Amino acid sequence: MISDRKLEHLLLCAHCDVQYKNKTTGFEDIELLHRALGEVNKKDIDISCQFLGKELQSPVIISAITGGHPAALSINRQLARASEKMGLAMGVGSQRAAIENSQLKPTYTVAREEISSSLLIGNIGAPQIEYAPQAVEMIDADALAVHLNPLQESIQPKGDLDARGYASAIEEIVENVDVPVMVKETGTGISREDALILESKGIAAIDVAGSGGTSWAAVETYRAKDSYLGELYWDWGIPTAASTVEVCQSVDIPVISSGGIRNGLDSAKAIALGADAVGIALPILKEAYMGYKQIIKYIERFHEALKSAMFLVGASNLNELQNSNLVIQGKTREWLQDRGFSTEIYSRRL
Numbered sequence: 001m002i003s004d005r006k007l008e009h010l011l012l013c014a015h016c017d018v019q020y021k022n023k024t025t026g027f028e029d030i031e032l033l034h035r036a037l038g039e040v041n042k043k044d045i046d047i048s049c050q051f052l053g054k055e056l057q058s059p060v061i062i063s064a065i066t067g068g069h070p071a072a073l074s075i076n077r078q079l080a081r082a083s084e085k086m087g088l089a090m091g092v093g094s095q096r097a098a099i100e101n102s103q104l105k106p107t108y109t110v111a112r113e114e115i116s117s118s119l120l121i122g123n124i125g126a127p128q129i130e131y132a133p134q135a136v137e138m139i140d141a142d143a144l145a146v147h148l149n150p151l152q153e154s155i156q157p158k159g160d161l162d163a164r165g166y167a168s169a170i171e172e173i174v175e176n177v178d179v180p181v182m183v184k185e186t187g188t189g190i191s192r193e194d195a196l197i198l199e200s201k202g203i204a205a206i207d208v209a210g211s212g213g214t215s216w217a218a219v220e221t222y223r224a225k226d227s228y229l230g231e232l233y234w235d236w237g238i239p240t241a242a243s244t245v246e247v248c249q250s251v252d253i254p255v256i257s258s259g260g261i262r263n264g265l266d267s268a269k270a271i272a273l274g275a276d277a278v279g280i281a282l283p284i285l286k287e288a289y290m291g292y293k294q295i296i297k298y299i300e301r302f303h304e305a306l307k308s309a310m311f312l313v314g315a316s317n318l319n320e321l322q323n324s325n326l327v328i329q330g331k332t333r334e335w336l337q338d339r340g341f342s343t344e345i346y347s348r349r350l
Contacts, residue, residue: 025212026241038314057087068097180204189238211237213260248274264305
């Protein structure tokens with residue numbers, strides 16, 4: 001059952017090592033240029049932003065985490081309370097389970113009970129075209145995320161292995177709902193080629209969800225009777241830093257950088273690469289098991305680290321951070337240059 005699978009995913013992510021083994025996000029290759037004469041008062045730094053029509057107090061998004069099992073109700077309540085208090089956007093997990101079993105709806109609608117002013121993002125898979133309007137209506141979503149997870153499907157038992165028609169399905173979803181539609185990967189990244197296709201289908205934003213953080217091949221390896229494929233593809237994907245550049249340099253729609261972002265310095269690097277927002281999931285999930293106050297504490301520390309990075313590069317707001325100088329080194333530089341992307345443009349901004 002889908003509900004049982006959702007619980008397994010929660011428990012595995014919370015208690016097992018599901019991180020990439022031999023691949024990183026690539027953010028260690030990104031060096032923000034220190035400004036000794038930054039001319040910024042840290043107390044005045046503004047991290048507020050507008051995203052998909054909502055005014056937010058932070059570029060941090062609590063990425064799609066859970067829903068679809070009774071155990072998820074409490075977690076989504078804590079996450080939503082924190083989202084509303086801190087002025088963050090929040091996404092729920094795939095809503096398919098509740099559309100097919102109405103008894104599970106409270107595990108998702110609890111988010112809207114707690115969120116009145118922040119951005120609440122629904123979630124559905126690309127093949128479930130007919131579910132999209134119901135997903136939006138269920139939680140009165142401000143936006144809808146269509147998730148792509150071919151790696152997970154290829155590893156998990158009885159996964160959906162027919163990916164034909166996904167692009168046209170996304171286009172149909174855009175046409176059938178009256179809220180902005182974004183597309184998000186689930187941990188293996190978005191390439192320039194796919195970003196251009198998605199933009200042509202009318203989507204409002206892309207969440208790259210690159211590799212280097214949680215590996216869904218790892219999660220499914222723990223669940224599978226035969227771990228061969230999961231072990232082999234544990235580290236598959238486009239590193240988050242590289243994927244962020246690939247997408248930001250290719251499209252003219254908002255970009256969310258996520259996938260292994262663990263602190264405010266990572267988020268500052270992602271935004272300096274061009275991202276409009278950053279998504280975090282696994283660290284927030286672990287804090288949610290500790291309670292609402294722990295989530296707030298984590299977010300406050302995250303924000304403080306982001307502001308510290310902005311102070312050190314002389315950026316008083318997110319727009320200035322996006323235009324600050326940085327140097328791309330190592331494997332990330334090699335990846336991007338081999339793929340035909342300019343890396344020098346980041347180090348020579350005026």
